[in-house]
Amino acid sequence: MILRTTARRLAGGAAASALAVAGLALVAQPAQAAAPGTTTDQLTIRSGTSTGSDALGTIPAGTTLDLECQTAGEAVQGTYASEYWAKVSYDGVDGYVSRAYVTVPDAAGLGECGGGQPAPEDPGLSADRQEVLDRGQTWVDRNVPYSMEAYTNGPDGRQYRTDCSGFVSMAYGLDTNYSTVTLTEHFTEIPKDDLQPGDIIGNLGPGSGGAAGHVVIFTGWTDDSKTSFTVIEQAGGVGGVARTHTWGTDFWNQNAYRYNGF
Numbered sequence: 001m002i003l004r005t006t007a008r009r010l011a012g013g014a015a016a017s018a019l020a021v022a023g024l025a026l027v028a029q030p031a032q033a034a035a036p037g038t039t040t041d042q043l044t045i046r047s048g049t050s051t052g053s054d055a056l057g058t059i060p061a062g063t064t065l066d067l068e069c070q071t072a073g074e075a076v077q078g079t080y081a082s083e084y085w086a087k088v089s090y091d092g093v094d095g096y097v098s099r100a101y102v103t104v105p106d107a108a109g110l111g112e113c114g115g116g117q118p119a120p121e122d123p124g125l126s127a128d129r130q131e132v133l134d135r136g137q138t139w140v141d142r143n144v145p146y147s148m149e150a151y152t153n154g155p156d157g158r159q160y161r162t163d164c165s166g167f168v169s170m171a172y173g174l175d176t177n178y179s180t181v182t183l184t185e186h187f188t189e190i191p192k193d194d195l196q197p198g199d200i201i202g203n204l205g206p207g208s209g210g211a212a213g214h215v216v217i218f219t220g221w222t223d224d225s226k227t228s229f230t231v232i233e234q235a236g237g238v239g240g241v242a243r244t245h246t247w248g249t250d251f252w253n254q255n256a257y258r259y260n261g262f
Contacts, residue, residue: 034066034067034068034069035066035067035104035105036064036065036066036067036104036105037064037065037066037067037086037102037103037104037105038062038063038064038065038102038103039059039060039061039062039063039065039097039101039102040061040078040079040101040102040103040143041061041078041079041101042058042059042060042061043058043059043061043063043097043098043101043102044056044057044058044059044097045057045058045059045088045090045093045095045096045097046095046096046097047095047096048073048096049071049072049073049074049085049096050073050074051074051076051098052074053096056093056095057090057091057093057095059090059097063090065086065088065090065097065102066088066089067086067087067088067102067104068086068087068088068089068113069086069087069111069112069113070084070085070086070087070099070111070112070113071084071085071087071096071112071113072084072085073085073096073098074098076098076099076100076101077100077243077244078098078100078101079100079101079103079143079241080099080100080101080140080241080242080243081100081230081242081243081244082098082099082100082242084098084099085097085098085099086099086102086104087113103141103142103143104141105141105142125196125197125198126262128198128261128262129196129197129198129262130198131173132171132172132198132217132259133171133197133198133217133219133232134155135154135155135170135171135172135173136167136170136171136217136232137232137242138154138155139152139162139167139170139232139234139240140232140240140241140242141240142240143239143240143241144162144234144239144240145162145239146162146163146164146234146235146236146237146238146239146240147161147162147163148161148163148210149161150162151166151177154170154173156173158170160177161177162234162239163234164180164202164213164214164215164216164233164234164235165177165178165179165180165183165213165215166234167217167233167234167240168183168200168215168217169183171217171232172186172259174186179208179209179213180202180203180204180205180208180209180212180213180214180215181204181205181206181207181208181209181213183200183202183204183215183257184204184205184257186259186260186261187200187204187257187258187259187260188257188258188260189255189256189257190256190257190258191256192226192247192256193226194256194258195218195221195226195229195256196218196258197218197219197220198217198218198219198259198262199217199218199256199257199258199259199262200215200216200217200218200256200257200258200259201215201216201218201229201231201252201253201255201256201257202214202215202216202252202253202255202257203215203251203252203254203255204255204257213252214250214251214252215233215252216231216232216233216245216252216253217231217232217233218230218231218256219231219232219242222244226247227246227247228244228245228246228247229244229245229246229247230242230243230244230245231243231244231245
């Protein structure tokens, strides 16, 4: 379960703090090596981390790149939704490309530019919520194909079904693959206005089996009116993806739920 994983992480952090207090030197971790990525569309390499930065060249779709590091910049909605830009070298040119158009199978190991550490987490999120988003992002970065029958590994090596409810089961580290019908064993409906990153939106419970149900992981609102929202999800015909939806425009996006352990 996700909370057990967090407990182990917190315990490890406490142990590290104890060593520091005792005056023992902790060995610094080396910077991560470059992570390979593949462009999902023709992509412009730029001098900085925004679409307004100078264009330095064009990279064809399907090109494999070595991403040296990444840093936050202008949020871009492309194949994925991402605010991160990766530093790359291509055809003799050094610059930045938006992660919104790059599939990175091992994104967790990609260091932040200038620090050699993973990209910063949202300080406003609890550790448990951040872990849900991090686990879910692994399938988005891999663009895992959607299937109601196929299975693939989660970050811990456990096999999960590659449909929408299997994705949620994986992101939460649940002990088995739940369906949209049975996820209500672990999630309780909440008001829309209470949604926080890591909660879920979907059509769940009796009558939601198969194509009659869908569920996504909420990552944030894009407007003050709480009409448009961003998610990560496993979607038919698309696979693992981060994208934007509008509240109440489909049968599945009118109800919000929270994990009972939060």
